[in-house]
Amino acid sequence: MESLNATKPKTRLSNSNLLFLIAAVIFVLMYLLAIISFPGSFMQFQTFFDLFNLNAPLIIMTLGLCVVMIVGGIDISIGAQCGLVTMACAMLLESKMGSIWGALLLALGIGIAFGLLHGYLIAYLEIQPFIITLAGLFLAQGLLTTLHKDPINVTMPAFVALRDFKITIPWLGTQNRLGVFIPCQIKPGVIVVVVLVVLFAALMKWSRFGRNVYAVGGNIQSARMLGINVKRTIFFSYVICGLTAGIAGFVFIMTTGAGNIGNGALFEIKAIASNVIGGILLNGGVGNLLGAPIGTLTLLVINELIRAAGVQSNFQAMVSGLLLYLFIVLQSLVMSLRGGGEFRIALPPWLRLPWLKGKRL
């Protein structure tokens, strides 16, 4: 038996896993860089947990978007959906019949409703996803401003208790200057993130639906020939995306405790950028689901680094754009180095690196 195993040829990494590996390595490098340049803040575990504490909604959203991107579509309405959910939940909680479970149901309901609308129109009526989700973006924003224009701060006691509830990790923490031990604290949203990441990774890796998503994203024709119900797969991927947007909205209001028009604005762009950094291609069919949280964390660490370095706030956007550029070029280089064994980027001959010719990575 052992000899059999020994003779088994080494399988090459799939593109999905390679891109994921790059993203993970870059994340680790980035974090090490952060620790080296700012040991005071980034060495603390609390800083790491705060990345999750403050950005749990974004990470949840990227998971749903990841499924849609692997199936070959796009959803640009998730940020607006998230904002709508926070406002609707805030209004429900402030009214007389408000309850936390009711708000949760409302959040899931709004998310699923948007998912069903998008999924039906895109999968069964074959309308371009960008336009439909753009309409969804307008719809969610319009409903949001119609509901209420001013920020609502939720004052319901049970909800405030939930908002301020923190889980303390007694064995992890730092000592402050006086020598008092401060344990790390995480918010319940982090638990939601972890559970969802595990669930989604299992869904994409081991369930029939997950494999169908990859097949449909890779090649819609051959997926159809294999007998996969293409339309149903696309439909359910959008429903899942809407569902995660709803959950993200609830986690958002659970973290901030207020409904506001600006909630979740431009999250869709952040989510797309983090998925791209995480190695999920917009073409579909390629990507590891774990790349979504890794990509988000990388983006967040970059932002934290820029903030810690004291870059003027107006130029932060420029620096993150530049870093995104480096990522994209790096990914493209790696992918083209793999494809066909030759360095196939269309550079002029005098720019081609001679030692790269004929090499396989």
Place this chain on the structure above:
Amino acid sequence: MQRSEIHLGLKAHLYHLSNLFLPLSVLVLLIVINLIKGADYFSFTMVKGVFYGNIPNILYGASELVILSIGMTLVTAASRGQDIGIGEAATITSAVFVWFALNAGEVTLLTIVAAFLLSCVVGLVIGVFNGTLVSIFRVQPMVATLILFIGGRSIAFMIDGKLSPILANDISNQIGTVIPGVPIQTPIILTVVFIAIVAVVLKTTNLRLYIESVGINPDAARLNGINPKKIIFLTFLIMGICTAVAGFIAVNKAGRHDSVNLLKFIMMDAILAVAIGGNKLSGGKFSITGSIIGAYTIEMLNRTLLRLEIETETIKAFKAVFIIILMVVGSPVVRVFAGKVINRVRTGRFRSVLKRSAPKSTKEE
């Protein structure tokens, strides 16, 4: 076999028909709604020798959108993706324009033209940046232009130096509003001139054929001697020029350069214009006319919603419902079904449609 051929022929026929059918029917619908609201919709008044009214206002308001949607159509057709950084690119080019116009000392027609040419060069540089990423590094257009979308406004802010420099001189005022003695607002004239130039270029060169063949199948185009990379690169260069022109018009209209809000989120409207114009967002055949009509339709829709006195908060929701209805009516499934129904009605076999259409629509995906 025969049936499928007929079906294909029908599909192709419908495609040509629907290219302009959808945007035009929407335009007609909007005009009807407006006429119901008030019969004086088409009336316009002469103020100081210049036409004002609903229609001139639409033409005036949509001028940047029209120019950008022309560029977006070409980019979409060749690279099968969309440029989402056009608003930001236009902000950068107009920032350069304002910077040059304000620093050149006295503002004359010559400095304005020089500043405009400089901003065109900046637009070309942006086009080179995006085009390199898309054609050489094979990044999806939406991702490649995401970089500029994120960083563009802070670059423009850096060029501005201070918050929103003001263009207070006669020439830019005339470009933004009216030239004395000319009865039409200047942005409308500039838009018409731009459309004419694009039309002449597309008529006299092979560009349309090349872009369409690259968009339909880049590999087949390469085998036929067309370099897909060059064509995609070229469309991004054209897009750069379009953003420069649009930024020029927008900043002269506004009279000041606001790097935060200038042409914000216009890429959504531009992509929408391309889609309403009957173009596929996945590349291939394109119709510039459709996109232009689509752009004017969007402007008309915005103004119609305002005219119907819908509250500003709900306008976006109405717009969304309108877009969804529009796209459902124009969707391939509904279109093919409608075509079948029309055909059967014409040949007098209406009853068989209802029997056959249900299982057939699921089979022919």
